[in-house]
Amino acid sequence: MPDVAREERMLVGGRLVTASDGGVFGNIDPATEEELGVTADGTAADMDAAISAARRAFDETGWADDPQFRVRCLRQLQQALTAHAEELRATIVAEVGSPVALTRGAQLDTPVEGIGWVADLAEGYSWVSDLGVAEPYGIRSHRYLRREPIGVVGAITPWNFPMQINLAKIAPALAAGNTVVLKPAPDTPWTATLLGRLAAEETDLPPGVLNVVTSSRHELGHQLAEDGRVDMISFTGSTATGRTVMATGAGNLKKVFLELGGKSALVALDDADMKAVVGNAAFQITTHAGQGCAILTRLVLPRSRYDEGVEMLVETLRGWPYGDPADPGNLMGPLISERQRRRVLGYIGTGVAEGARVALGGGVPEHLPTGYYVEPTVLADVDENATVAQEEIFGPVICVLAHDGDDDAVRIANNSRYGLSGMVISASAERARSAAHRIRTGTISVNGGLYYGADVPFGGYRQSGVGRESGLAGFEEYLEIKAIAEGV
Known part of the structure; x- marks a missing residue:
């Protein structure tokens, strides 16, 4: 460069x-x-x-x-x-x-x-x-x-x-x-x-x-x-x-x-292609180390497929390339400052104290002693009302929650003071669209659709x-x- x-x-x-x-x-x-x-x-x-x-x-x-x-x-x-x-x-x-x-x-x-x-x-x-x-x-x-x-x-x-x-x-x-x-x-x-x-x-x-x-x-x-x-x-x-x-x-x-x-939700319905769900979740949470207001930081999985989804996400992120942002092979760089890193690590600690399980990451990567890095982190078994499920962390941390059907998934997605973005994935475009229409956000993707563009209004509901x-x-x-x- x-x-x-x-x-x-x-x-x-x-x-x-x-x-x-x-x-x-x-x-x-x-x-x-x-x-x-x-x-x-x-x-x-x-x-x-x-x-x-x-x-x-x-x-x-x-x-x-x-x-x-x-x-x-x-x-x-x-x-x-x-x-x-x-x-x-x-x-x-x-x-x-x-x-x-x-x-x-x-x-x-x-x-x-x-x-x-x-x-x-x-x-x-x-x-x-x-x-x-x-x-x-x-x-x-x-x-x-x-x-x-x-x-x-x-x-x-x-x-x-x-x-x-x-x-x-x-x-x-x-x-x-x-x-x-x-x-x-x-x-x-x-x-x-x-x-x-x-x-x-x-x-x-x-x-x-x-x-x-x-x-x-x-x-x-x-x-x-x-x-x-x-x-x-x-x-x-x-x-x-x-x-x-x-x-x-x-x-x-x-x-x-x-x-x-934002505290946007990626909702997987029970017929979703879990590989697509996990791929989207991994990309979202590591994009600019999670430092984006519209990034999907809550992964809402069907309870019947919860363990499958968490395991696939962990394996996907375990080998995720991150480090020097000037290296085109890296998909994630550092956080902006030491202050921000302390804030993110503090949220991870709060999540654990409130009952979440660290399925992956959770700390500073040993192979990157210099720079404000935090490991890609998966917090599983998160209660929908926990601090980490309600507050914006602004780091590479995804919270995984379980739902019991389409209506429950929509309810969980809407259980937030925010309303900026979201995504719904289902094998049925009609089911995905129905859920997306009921989620109270300013932007939302259905089955991987991308809304971003100069011609598309961007903003949110509520706070x-x-x-x-x-x-x-x-x-x-x-x-x-x-x-x-x-x-x-």
Whole structure:
């Protein structure tokens, strides 16, 4: 792979800048535990400057009124990201700890391709809808609807799929005519700062339309959510932090989009092909070491085939290739930090204390003494109300539960405060579809179908979030509707 691309500076008002006080923070490689370099440690003053620049760009330029120009800028950004894909790939592997194979999909290539879909959508979008002529109260009126950008969007993003989530917010927000202030997670800053540099140097985006403020200080996210000059917050992260963001935004009633946690279930009905069930379960829980909100972390097996399923899953995962994320043969890398590893190991301990059986894994792999690794772990005999069955672990840990028929399987899948994703597998497409329709989640797969794509709305029910990201619905999250009536 090429050398890791680095960008220490932030993008504020069209300029690549250091922190106002000169501060920096370290960027750690989770596979080696070594510092890759440093990034500007933005201050409250830097965030204020970014918000001011975004406000001016929205209020004082023609950005919001020129969809064709916006489309051109988006296509330029896509071209720049494509031209620098190999550098970005190396950076993502290094700072995220993601297996390089994932950069061929959701970590890089797929979201970059998705910019083109957003540009096409904006290019052909009906910004005005005609409602015709009516005579309310005898007043003859021609009525129509106009879609307009919300204004300044604050985007707060996590570390697990940084390029995918950064672009899932930035592309539709800009296409809709908004200006953006991006506050990325401090664990993965360069994916965002490189995006900022390419936007500044290789597109015609006007100064202030896109701003990127990196910081080790989480309070800058609070500042962004609280500021009255920001019209909308788009947040992806934990449900606990999402509650705080929503409460903070409520102070001035700004729009808040939330994409939060999940505890999704893979449901196998009693006629399912157990090899397919186990293959999906193993792939899900080791994808990016389980660090994904929509990953299927509960395996719900028919009681009559429970032992068979657990045994097959253990044997499948026993030889699963994991380790150095730069090795294309590895399908799982490290967790993002030592803090996250302690959290995952703590959950495994809690599971055992509450009656779960460790069928595989459960600790730190002996052959990987360096890096924040946890073994692929199977917790069997898990009670559906146990902590590990109810809370998001965000690690390579799958909880296996038993069900007593289709209705019971659906009930167990719905026994969660979350509702993000899921999967149902059955030899009968009709049975699988029936169960899937009753599971209360924003996305669900039937017999291995894949919903992921730039054109598909993504989001969840209940405490998995508010609103949808991607697709037409995700684009329209960033628009206001103005109803206009003209006397005729």
